[in-house]
Amino acid sequence: MSTFKFLKLGFGIVVLFFTGNLFAQDTLHLSVEQAIATALQNNYDIQLSRNDSLVTAITYAYRNAAFLPQLNATGTIISNDNSQSQTYEGGVVKSRSGIKSHTANAGLSANWLLFNGFKMFIARNALNDYLEQGSYNIQNQISTTVSDVVKTYYDIVHQKQLLRSIEEQMTLSSARLQLAQYKLDIGVGIKPDVLQSQIDYNQQRASRVNQLAVIDQRKQDLNRLMNVRQTLLYDVGDTIPVDNSLLLSDILNSLNETSPQLLLARKNIDVAKINVRLARADLYPTVSFTSAYNFARTNNSSVVNPAFQPLLNTNRGLNYGLTASIPILNNFRTKQEIKQAELAVNYQQLVYENQQSTLNRDVLNAYRSYIAQKEIVDISDSSVSFARQNLYIEKERYRIGNTTYIELRQAEQNVAEAETTLITARYNLKLAETDLLRLKGALVRRQ
Numbered sequence: 001m002s003t004f005k006f007l008k009l010g011f012g013i014v015v016l017f018f019t020g021n022l023f024a025q026d027t028l029h030l031s032v033e034q035a036i037a038t039a040l041q042n043n044y045d046i047q048l049s050r051n052d053s054l055v056t057a058i059t060y061a062y063r064n065a066a067f068l069p070q071l072n073a074t075g076t077i078i079s080n081d082n083s084q085s086q087t088y089e090g091g092v093v094k095s096r097s098g099i100k101s102h103t104a105n106a107g108l109s110a111n112w113l114l115f116n117g118f119k120m121f122i123a124r125n126a127l128n129d130y131l132e133q134g135s136y137n138i139q140n141q142i143s144t145t146v147s148d149v150v151k152t153y154y155d156i157v158h159q160k161q162l163l164r165s166i167e168e169q170m171t172l173s174s175a176r177l178q179l180a181q182y183k184l185d186i187g188v189g190i191k192p193d194v195l196q197s198q199i200d201y202n203q204q205r206a207s208r209v210n211q212l213a214v215i216d217q218r219k220q221d222l223n224r225l226m227n228v229r230q231t232l233l234y235d236v237g238d239t240i241p242v243d244n245s246l247l248l249s250d251i252l253n254s255l256n257e258t259s260p261q262l263l264l265a266r267k268n269i270d271v272a273k274i275n276v277r278l279a280r281a282d283l284y285p286t287v288s289f290t291s292a293y294n295f296a297r298t299n300n301s302s303v304v305n306p307a308f309q310p311l312l313n314t315n316r317g318l319n320y321g322l323t324a325s326i327p328i329l330n331n332f333r334t335k336q337e338i339k340q341a342e343l344a345v346n347y348q349q350l351v352y353e354n355q356q357s358t359l360n361r362d363v364l365n366a367y368r369s370y371i372a373q374k375e376i377v378d379i380s381d382s383s384v385s386f387a388r389q390n391l392y393i394e395k396e397r398y399r400i401g402n403t404t405y406i407e408l409r410q411a412e413q414n415v416a417e418a419e420t421t422l423i424t425a426r427y428n429l430k431l432a433e434t435d436l437l438r439l440k441g442a443l444v445r446r447q
Contacts, residue, residue: 030234032153035226039149040142042227049141053134060127066120069112069289076105101300109292114322117284126274133271136264139441143260147438149225151431156218156236158427163211165419166204172391172412173201179399193405200409240426243433244374248367251440252360258441259359265352272348276341282334283327291320359439366435373429380422387411387418 040046079102085095113120177197183189223230256262296315327334394411397403437443 028234030153030236032150032237035149035153035222036146038226038228039145043145043225044227046138046141046145049134049138053131053138056127056130056134060131063124063127066113066124069110072109074105074107074109076103078103101298103299104297105295107292107294110290112289113286114289115285115287117281117286119278119281122274122277122281126271126278129267129270129274133264133267136260136267140260140264143438143441143443145225146443147434149222150434150443152218152222152225153236154240154427154430156215156222157238157240158423159211159215159218160236160238161240161423162420163208163215165416165423166208166211168419169412169416170201170204170208172415173197173204176408176412177201180405188401196405196409240430242426242429246367246370246433246436248363251363251367251436255359255363255440256356259439260441261355261359261439262352263441265348265355269345269348269352272341272345276338276345279334279337279341282337285324285326287322287324289320290323291318293318363436363439366432366439370429370432370436373425373432376425377422377429380418380425383418384415384422387415391415 079100081098081100083095083097177194180189180193180197184191184194219234220230223232294315294317296313298313300310300312391411391414394403394408398405398408434443
């Protein structure tokens with residue numbers, strides 16, 4: 001319930017604030033916080049998980065009803081219009097038509113289960129575990145959805161940065177084309193340099209068109225996660241912020257207490273143990289208190305034989321007592337259910353251990369990627385600086401005729417490759433950070 005309240009109240013306020021601006025205009029700037037808030041409000045997977053949790057919450061609200069008796073009231077009113085004929089010994093016949101009678105029956109029955117092997121108490125206390133199980137399911141789904149939104153959002157930023165790199169290469173190719181054409185016009189250049197510059201420029205124009213299509217596709221993916229209309233127009237940020245302070249020891253030390261996956265797996269073990277207790281409860285007798293009050297009244301307007309048939313008949317009475325059902329032999333069904341329930345506990349224990357092992361592996365792999373991408377970002381950042389310096393030198397040398405066209409073109413390609421490596425490394429670093437926070441269960445709190 002704590003997660004559900006957090007989702008409904010905490011993010012509800014955020015969504016009401018942001019979505020009022022988010023969809024009030026045709027084109028807007030969408031932040032990652034707005035994307036997350038909208039997805040948490042609209043995402044189908046979260047809504048389905050929330051609905052399952054609400055069903056359990058309703059059952060939990062009426063958890064003490066199992067200790068109350070069951071009361072049922074019945075009532076019947078019947079009217080008859082009959083003709084009756086009776087023949088007695090000696091040939092005496094008595095008949096009468098138009099005999100009207102009215103019958104009224106009413107009853108109140110009670111059944112109060114007093115003992116069933118403590119099954120009532122076990123089932124009531126189990127509802128709290130079911131509620132926590134639903135809460136962990138929601139937390140897990142929220143964490144997964146937020147992770148998907150963050151990755152998709154920054155993939156759009158990533159693709160935008162690649163688009164800017166392509167546009168920068170277009171600018172360089174255009175400048176190289178003008179310079180090659182100028183050198184050809186004054187007689188110090190050659191036609192193939194002009195043609196190659198034009199080819200490079202056209203290829204980059206085609207790459208730009210393709211990159212715009214990729215960005216639009218990524219936005220459609222984000223729209224699906226946010227569950228908004230596919231025609232919504234918006235722009236995203238330009239940078240990919242990264243937390244460089246994550247430590248492996250901090251993540252592993254708190255993993256068992258913060259990971260929604262492990263919390264859910266442990267709760268599944270608790271629920272399986274409850275099912276064993278419920279199965280064992282069938283070995284005990286069942287004792288119930290039963291009681292009933294009945295009232296019957298028949299009113300006849302006339303009778304054929306007044307000596308033996310009453311005009312008015314009334315009957316009322318109260319009965320009560322105890323009923324007991326003692327299990328003696330039921331084809332060993334109860335023993336089978338107990339053994340099956342115990343096997344389910346062992347199964348859930350294995351699932352938990354497997355989940356724990358898988359989670360530790362995923363954390364280690366994500367952290368290795370996190371460290372590697374940080375190093376690649378540092379290396380690529382300096383490479384971009386060196387490539388730009390080299391490009392400036394080559395442009396000046398080509399302008400005065402001290403270098404070849406091929407060397408200038410190679411210098412431009414070096415800048416493009418260095419920038420692409422840096423942009424991709426930053427995005428991969430964000431993916432690794434997001435995975436680490438999701439596995440730890442801290443992703444929602446960080447956003």
